[in-house]
Amino acid sequence: MKLRIAILGTRGIPNNYGGFEHISEYVSEGLVKKGHSVAVYNSHNHSYTASNWNGVDIVHCYDPEYLLGAAGQFAYDFNCIMDARKRKFDVVLIMGYTSSSIWGMLYPKNSAIITNMDGLEWKRSKYSKPVQRFLKYAEKLAVKYSGSYISDSRVIKTYLKDKYAIDSRYIPYGADLFTDFEREQFDQSALLKEDYFLLMARMEPENNIETILEGFSSSTSHKKFKVLGDTGNRFGKFITHKFKKDDRIQFKGPIFDNAAVRSLQNNSYLYFHGHSVGGTNPSLLEAMASEALIAAHDNPFNKSVLNADAFYFNNAAEVRHLVENVQRHDTEKTMVQNNLQKIQYQFNWEKVINEYEEFILECHKKNIHEKVIPGNR
Incomplete structure (x- = not known):
């Protein structure tokens, strides 16, 4: 029909x-x-x-x-x-x-x-x-x-x-799996693999952007923190002003080139997902499909998707702990692969x-x- x-x-x-x-x-x-x-x-x-x-x-x-x-x-x-x-x-x-x-x-x-x-x-x-x-x-x-x-x-x-x-x-x-073609499309020389943290979100309070950046800013990390999203609204202007003195934090604006976004997710050391309200979030699924290691806000929406295959945080102190302590060993690689399988068979x-x-x-x-x-x- x-x-x-x-x-x-x-x-x-x-x-x-x-x-x-x-x-x-x-x-x-x-x-x-x-x-x-x-x-x-x-x-x-x-x-x-x-x-x-x-x-x-x-x-x-x-x-x-x-x-x-x-x-x-x-x-x-x-x-x-x-x-x-x-x-x-x-x-x-x-x-x-x-x-x-x-x-x-x-x-x-x-x-x-x-x-x-x-x-x-x-x-x-x-x-x-x-x-x-x-x-x-x-x-x-x-x-x-x-x-x-x-x-x-x-x-x-x-x-x-x-x-x-x-x-x-x-x-x-x-979400679509991250393909070899997409990897080749983006200039890898523009990335320092696993040398930065990343978040991508609309600039809204419930996305916990302030909490994430507060935690990072208080950390001893020497890595950069890239923030993707339009900072033109009121909250975005507040966030950029609050963290303007931390030159590790880079506000990259919105990026609609999907290959570029997914390369950034794939190459990040740890991808922070702060969304706390709403259903299954597309950017979270794309980060999973892009083989990013994920730290997510601790709430039922995120846990229903990620289960045990992510790190979780509730506040800035917990973000700082993750920034300073997360490693990239076999356990973390298994988390990434488990999330990839979820994309293949569920999402x-x-x-x-x-x-x-x-x-x-x-x-x-x-x-x-x-x-x-x-x-x-």
Whole structure:
């Protein structure tokens, strides 16, 4: 069965922003290769202006975020939803709920609505208390107005079951293995193998960047610490100012060249992953796939992916201890290889795309059945 599928809730593809854009790239292209017709909604401000990308239809919708700030996201999602109502999509896949679920009553009535429920957005420390309360409300609306749900983490799946008594489908992100071709693509002379620590993250408090850099800054290490991410926001400016006197810490800005990022991960002495809120994080999977040795913030999300194959930290003192004491011996090499096997067998894109297709087909059949036999909702 070949379906007409729409993906809403992202800034658009190809990805130049974050996790939902990342997975939308892979899933949309993968579904097209399986014979489905797929449309991804893009912000009109997106740098990609063509109407098709690798077989995926691109629908450009007006996005006033550049004028209104965060409030513009609500208008953008409204515009996408109203456009989708005019088209006869069999399935509408909504990535996240932060600014879309308030329009739930306007979701296309004849389409199967699937929402990827994201992480626990209301726990993000960057949000004020009123915003956190709104996000809890938005989460409830997403549950109310969606027909089916995806969790990218087993922790989120359990939370949704306990909180709302709904059975979401666990489908994680994926990652590609680090290839010999990628190794050759990047100028290895630009790297000093295993002579630096690395983190890659959006500059937000809940990513524990300050904790990680405090720990490193207080250490006796002579290695460099490379930080990848856009420091243009308020927190990014705070972080760069706080650590500007430590010349070991290098803020490299955002890098969208995937081969370069993965070479940096592969060559790092220790890769720090500080994310503490959300589901399965794409940058963590890519670090695993790039054969990086990982130190992660100690929380259920990270532990559900890494298990015993990482070092863990809760505070700056523990980061300092890792910086000064972690070695690269057989035990550490085994941790790296175990994580690589997880990518091969649990988090590979082919498996993820197959699971998305299977669930989408299942939701479509369920939706058709409910339309034929009214009253099942």
